Amino acid sequence: MTVKIWVIGAYGIVSTTATVGGKALEKGLISKTGLVSELPFFDGIERYAPLNFDFGGHDVRPMENMYAATLDNWEQNRHFEWHILERVKDYLESVKAAKGTALNCGSGVKELGRIETLEQEGLTLREIAERIVDDMKKFADSETVVINTASTEPMPRYSGEYHGCIDGFERMLDEDKKEYAMASMLYAYAALKLGLPYGNFTPSAGSNIPALKQLAIENKVPHAGNDGKTGETLIKTTLAPMFLYRNLEVIGWMGYNILGDLDGKVLSHRDNKESKVVSKDKVLEKVLGYSPYSITEINFFPSLVDNKTAFDFIHFKGFLGTKMKFYFIWDGIDAIVAAPLVLDIARFLLFAKKKGVHGVVKELGFFFKSPMETDIVNTHQQFEILKEWFSKLV
Ligand SMILES: NC(=O)c1ccc[n+]([C@@H]2O[C@H](COP(=O)([O-])OP(=O)(O)OC[C@H]3O[C@@H](n4cnc5c(N)ncnc54)[C@H](O)[C@@H]3O)[C@@H](O)[C@H]2O)c1
Incomplete structure (x- = not known):
């Protein structure tokens, strides 16, 4: 059994560090320090989501492969030992991100340098969504989770008509109302449509709109977010x-x-x-x-x-x-505190799915700055809630 993680923003430093870490854990090259899911309270999770990983994802920066992206991040930060990178190099070279969308990602996108996006191909909103669904479908199986670690988007332009229910969202796609669609929503839509658990590590909207919450319930998919709580x-x-x-x-x-x-x-x-x-x-x-x-x-x-x-x-x-x-x-070294959480969130979401949990998994609020549908942000309380949730389900 392999936990397959489809990462939005695959070439970023959080994603590449999670990928290096995931593969290094699998090979027994590093200790489990930093992984919440490996604490004794969560014994049994390995039966549902073992420490074996496979990665894929979307990005908007054209790069040769995941190794080139990791090397770029590593050369600037040297945030872990070189020999670890050497040992997972072959795997990283085999992973290439699919072209994503940067729709309404704000002026910050300029900082990414040259980008290649689906909208540059002149596709309609519906066609963009379909391409994203197809990319995920090619990679996904029943053990797959989607995690968003792409650059932070601006606040969306909310619309009751298009974001309020899933029929409205579908209409937004059909009517090509690009001004209301954030890239993160399209990725979340694709994941939930395919029945893949979705975790939002960023403050971007993602699945945090009524339309996509409805889709998650209807398709019986768990999702969680927003914005990793790391520093x-x-x-x-x-x-x-x-x-x-x-x-x-x-x-x-x-x-x-x-x-x-x-x-x-x-x-x-x-x-x-x-x-x-x-x-x-x-x-x-x-x-x-x-x-x-x-x-x-x-x-x-x-x-x-x-x-x-x-x-x-x-x-x-x-x-x-x-x-x-x-x-x-x-x-703190941002990617080092974030990367293990990407693996944890993926494992807990897969566990949730296998236990029949669907909709917003509030009990995973421990991992997020702005947990959806709960006002509990006290870390001590959140940790107790997570432990209790797990022990009741396992
Ligand atoms: N400790 C942490 O590092 C931490 C904590 C909480 C949240 N976050 C959030 O995680 C995200 C990633 O952080 P990072 O340090 O890895 O950033 P990064 O800039 O290194 O990586 C972001 C990646 O996303 C890609 N990208 C941007 N827009 C995209 C889009 N629309 N579709 C697909 N790919 C896209 C970029 O090309 C880049 O490869 C940010 O939103 C950050 O705010 C990080």
């Missing part, structure tokens, strides 16, 4: 509960993030950044039950490449109204 937000939602439990009042929380590389470049565009800031910003109110003064900033800092740094400053009030301060700095 500053992970700490924020782990630490903020401490203030709550000790009845300390958070007066203000400033989070300032700087990062380089392609993700940072795309996020330096105001339209693309907006969805990310919204995704990071909402969590405090959800944990604390009130809204402290907050600043959330993300800026591009080229020399850091994938070494994302976050500075957080928390002003809080204690007994007798006395004000105190707490600061932290998170200095």
Whole structure:
């Protein structure tokens, strides 16, 4: 049995690192550190989703193959040991991404350099969707999961008519209403249409519209998202509960993030950044039950490449109204914290499908900054929910 992961944004650093990691795990070259699904609480998952992987995907940058993309990312970041890459090189050379769509992906797309997309071929929306379905179909079997790790899109132009129900969505495709279709929605539509579980690692809309939620229920497919919780937000939602439990009042929380590389470049565009800031910003109110003064900033800092740094400053009030301060700095390698989660999310979604779970899997909220259909963002609570869900089903 092999877990087959179709990655949207296959040539990006999160995807290529997940691919290297997945194949290295399979060959026993690396330890399981970083994989949540390998904790003892989740014993038994290997019967449904073993540590054997196969990868495919879509991208819009024309590159020779997954090895060329991985090498490009590696040369800039050197984020793992070279010998690991050497050992999986043959496999990476055998994977080539299919041409995707960048419909309404915003001004940040300019940063990707030369891109090749399905819309450049003059296809209608329906034809684009069909091509994506066909690409996934060629790769997919009953063990396949689709994960979106493409560059962050701007906020969509929502339409009740076209996004409100699946008939409306189909009409949008037939009427070629390109202005309402985000690339991420088309990929999610294709996955759910084919009955493939879908995980959204990005803040982009993806399956998070009523039409696609309906499709997931009708086709009995599990899906989860949005936006992997890997760095500053992970700490924020782990630490903020401490203030709550000790009845300390958070007066203000400033989070300032700087990062380089392609993700940072795309996020330096105001339209693309907006969805990310919204995704990071909402969590405090959800944990604390009130809204402290907050600043959330993300800026591009080229020399850091994938070494994302976050500075957080928390002003809080204690007994007798006395004000105190707490600061932290998170200095993470973005792809290294993200990649194992891609494998975890794929494994849990496949497990969910095999257990007959469908629709939004809220219990996977632990992995996301803006979990769909739940306000629980407290990491401690989310972890308990995940464990309980798994132990009841396994
Ligand atoms: N810790 C983390 O790295 C982390 C955490 C949470 C979310 N994310 C999100 O994951 C995504 C990937 O991050 P990354 O660092 O790998 O970025 P990246 O820029 O290295 O990779 C993105 C890839 O997506 C491709 N792409 C862009 N638009 C596409 C489209 N419409 N269709 C198909 N492919 C497309 C690009 O060509 C590129 O290969 C981003 O949206 C990021 O915000 C990352």
